[in-house]
Amino acid sequence: MMAPATERPLPLPDPLSQPFWDAAREHRLCVQACRQCDHLAYPPEIACRGCSGGDLYFREVSGRATLHSWTVLRDPPSPGFRDRLPVILAVVELEERKGLLLSTNLIDTAPETLRIDLPVEVRFEDVSDDCTFIHFAGGA
Amino acid sequence: MWANSGKVAVAGVGYSPLERRSAQSLAALTVQACDAALADAGLGRHDLDGVATSPAMPRYGGKKGVDEGIDIVTPWYLSDLFGISGHVAWTGSTNGMVTQSLIDGALAIAAGLCRHVIVYRALHVPDGRYVNFDTAHAVGGDQYLAPYGFNMPPAWAAIALRRYFELYGYERADFARYIADNRANAQLNPNAFWRGKPITADDYLNSRMIADPMSILDCDIPVDGCCALILTSTERARDLRQRPALLTGFAAGTRHGAGGTPMNMDDMWEGARETAGRLWTATGLSPADIDTAQLYDGFSPLVLTWLEGMGFCEQGEGLAFLREGHGSLTGRLPINTGGGALGEGRLHGMTQLAEAVMQVTDRAGERQVSGAHHALATISNGLAKSTAFIFSRDG
Ligand SMILES: [Zn+2]
Numbered sequence: 001m002m003a004p005a006t007e008r009p010l011p012l013p014d015p016l017s018q019p020f021w022d023a024a025r026e027h028r029l030c031v032q033a034c035r036q037c038d039h040l041a042y043p044p045e046i047a048c049r050g051c052s053g054g055d056l057y058f059r060e061v062s063g064r065a066t067l068h069s070w071t072v073l074r075d076p077p078s079p080g081f082r083d084r085l086p087v088i089l090a091v092v093e094l095e096e097r098k099g100l101l102l103s104t105n106l107i108d109t110a111p112e113t114l115r116i117d118l119p120v121e122v123r124f125e126d127v128s129d130d131c132t133f134i135h136f137a138g139g140a
Numbered sequence: 141m142w143a144n145s146g147k148v149a150v151a152g153v154g155y156s157p158l159e160r161r162s163a164q165s166l167a168a169l170t171v172q173a174c175d176a177a178l179a180d181a182g183l184g185r186h187d188l189d190g191v192a193t194s195p196a197m198p199r200y201g202g203k204k205g206v207d208e209g210i211d212i213v214t215p216w217y218l219s220d221l222f223g224i225s226g227h228v229a230w231t232g233s234t235n236g237m238v239t240q241s242l243i244d245g246a247l248a249i250a251a252g253l254c255r256h257v258i259v260y261r262a263l264h265v266p267d268g269r270y271v272n273f274d275t276a277h278a279v280g281g282d283q284y285l286a287p288y289g290f291n292m293p294p295a296w297a298a299i300a301l302r303r304y305f306e307l308y309g310y311e312r313a314d315f316a317r318y319i320a321d322n323r324a325n326a327q328l329n330p331n332a333f334w335r336g337k338p339i340t341a342d343d344y345l346n347s348r349m350i351a352d353p354m355s356i357l358d359c360d361i362p363v364d365g366c367c368a369l370i371l372t373s374t375e376r377a378r379d380l381r382q383r384p385a386l387l388t389g390f391a392a393g394t395r396h397g398a399g400g401t402p403m404n405m406d407d408m409w410e411g412a413r414e415t416a417g418r419l420w421t422a423t424g425l426s427p428a429d430i431d432t433a434q435l436y437d438g439f440s441p442l443v444l445t446w447l448e449g450m451g452f453c454e455q456g457e458g459l460a461f462l463r464e465g466h467g468s469l470t471g472r473l474p475i476n477t478g479g480g481a482l483g484e485g486r487l488h489g490m491t492q493l494a495e496a497v498m499q500v501t502d503r504a505g506e507r508q509v510s511g512a513h514h515a516l517a518t519i520s521n522g523l524a525k526s527t528a529f530i531f532s533r534d535g
Contacts, residue, residue: 005276009291011283042400043284049398068401069306071298071351077289079274089289089351091299091401101400103290116306133287 008080010131016044019058024132027124030058031100040097063122065092065136068101072111086111092120092136102134109138142389142422144250149377149384150497150531151256152181152370155331158485161265162364167209170262171221173366181370182381183256185222190248190257190371191215192232192241198488199266213262213366229254236525239489239517243390243527245371255376260368261490285402294359296403297439298351303405304441305353308456312353315440316341318462318475319357319482322437325469326479328507329495333363333485358440363485367494374534385497385531388514389422391415393526403521405445412449412522419450419516419528427451430530431512432499433473434492436519437480443467446518447475450528469507477507489519489527496531 013021020043023030032041035057039050047054070090076082077089088106093099106114107123120136127133154177156169164172178184195212197205205211215231230248234240238261245257278286285291305311323339326332339357347355377384395411397404420426427450435446447458452473461467467475478484478495485491496515498504504512513533520526 005274007276008289009275009278009282009286011287012277012279013283014279017283043281045399069299069303069405071295071302071354073289073295073351074349077292077295078286081289087289089295089299091404099398099406101398101404103285103288103401105288116303135288 006079008127009078010127016046020044021131023058023060024124024134025130027132028060029063029122029134030060031094031096032056033059040100042094042100042102061094061096064095065102065120065122066095067114067116067118067120067138068093069116070106070114088114090120090136105135107135107137113138141424145388145423146386146532147374148246148249148371148387149374149534150369150387151372151377151380151382151384152177152179152183153494153497154178154180154368156366158331158333158363158365160361160363165209166211166213166262166264166364166366167217167221169364170213170218170260170366173262173368174218174222174258174260177258177368177370180382183370185224187256188222188224188258189227189229190232190245190254191219191228192245192257192259193261194234194236194238194241194488196235197264197266205264205266211264211266218260237489237520237527239493239519239527239529240392240525242369242371242493242529243392246387246390249371249373255372257371258368259371260366261488262366263363263486263488265362265364290402292351293402294354294439295351296401297358297441298354299401300403300405300408301353301358301441304444304459308459310459312345314459314463316344317465318443318467319344319440321465321468322476322479323483325477325507326483328505329478329484332479332483333361334479334483354439357482360438360481360486363487365485365487367487367490369490369493369497378534382503383501384534385500386534388425388530388532389419390527390529391418391422393520393522393524393528395523397523408445408522409449409455411524411526412445412518415518415522415526415528416450419530423530425514425530429514430473430516432477432496432509432515433475434477434480434496434515434517435475436489436492436521437476437482438486438488440482442521443475445522449522450516450518469509474509477504477509492517492519493529496529500531500533
């Protein structure tokens with residue numbers, strides 16, 4: 001039996017997500033875009049929800065977003081968060097499209113300043129040589 | 141209107157004990173609940189020719205138990221245990237919510253494939269925590285969530301409830317009366333896990349926070365246990381032991397959330413409204429016809445999703461409705477009259493179905509809504525895999 005993990009779970013890229021995580025390592029935030037109808041998607045999908053086409057690519061976005069909602073956790077959601085409390089779980093709406101949501105953590109942001117539509121901006125955290133997490137920060 | 145409206149009925153309801161950690165196996169608890177439902181209807185195991193459930197263990201992260209009879213009870217295994225696997229006409233297994241099995245079962249009766257179908261849900265509390273993402277890697281959809289701690293459903297619900305509070309100017313205090321009244325309903329329900337443990341509004345406000353603003357009292361408690369329902373034709377049900385609860389109609393939710401977050405209140409409202417539209421069309425009824433509403437409450441904000449999505453309140457007004465006591469047992473629209481899942485324990489919607497049946501058959505005892513004619517049951521979060529049913533009094 002494997003010992004339980006002590007770090008936050010690392011994303012295991014698959015063929016669909018590999019370009020997304022590769023871009024993150026280069027500190028670029030990308031979402032999926034459709035060549036046929038220009039629909040944007042996150043997380044990446046096999047087919048476009050706008051036109052059901054399959055000609056999709058990754059496009060870099062600005063990293064600017066607004067706060068859609070959040071929760072502040074004081075207990076670790078998994079063992080790797082033990083030394084990172086409290087942690088702000090946030091859903092942000094990317095400025096490129098209404099309803100283009102992304103789940104993330106807010107860092108360098110005081111919980112008491114949180115409100116819907118708070119402007120936030122992407123921050124990259126290199127957690128290992130080959131993995132970068134995508135966070136956001138408020139008050140930009 | 142659904143062509144078979146009122147022609148299929150629930151003829152029996154059965155529960156096993158609902159306990160936090162039962163000394164009995166899940167197989168044993170399932171047999172108890174199913175035998176109880178059969179006895180309630182005045183039927184025996186060999187009368188069954190259809191068996192349906194959703195046998196998955198709904199665990200996030202960690203090891204998902206798949207051991208037959210311990211973690212799950214599939215319809216094939218149950219048929220075998222009952223000695224009826226040689227003659228059942230149909231076994232159904234959905235990978236969504238068990239309440240979809242009720243639709244399948246009703247259609248099997250209406251189509252003449254089966255005479256008596258049992259629909260059950262057996263749930264086992266896994267060792268350790270239900271939610272504990274302790275693997276080193278996150279794969280599939282989890283890779284976009286678990287690295288950020290989004291691996292626990294109460295946090296997903298917290299995101300939805302926080303947005304609701306912020307958009308419409310509410311706070312937790314506005315929920316307190318409903319939560320305490322709901323627990324009071326559970327005191328009148330012999331099956332409820334929380335029977336014998338009433339709470340006050342202050343208990344709610346001081347309860348342990350899981351994911352602000354979701355406290356432990358906003359989440360149903362996982363239990364070991366099972367609930368089962370017997371479906372048959374209304375015609376046959378009239379010759380059985382109990383008064384039948386007629387299935388007037390049902391609707392399935394089909395909306396796929398936009399992604400990015402597991403529970404987006406805006407998508408959930410939209411999905412609930414679509415489901416509602418289908419339900420009112422299928423039944424020829426409207427919200428004004430409903431005497432009691434059993435609204436899924438695995439997480440408290442889902443009550444708001446359904447209350448508003450079904451059209452009882454405008455969007456954003458559901459919590460004011462509850463705050464004023466309109467959802468209480470003696471209120472305008474008694475909601476979750478047996479305490480819902482928050483009071484009874486986690487049964488993935490069977491609570492709502494069973495209580496709707498009890499209400500329209502005058503079997504709800506001290507919590508009976510006098511003369512309840514139409515009872516609504518809604519299950520899940522409004523998105524795909526959600527379901528809604530109306531059960532009605534016979535005659
Ligand atoms: Zn497209």
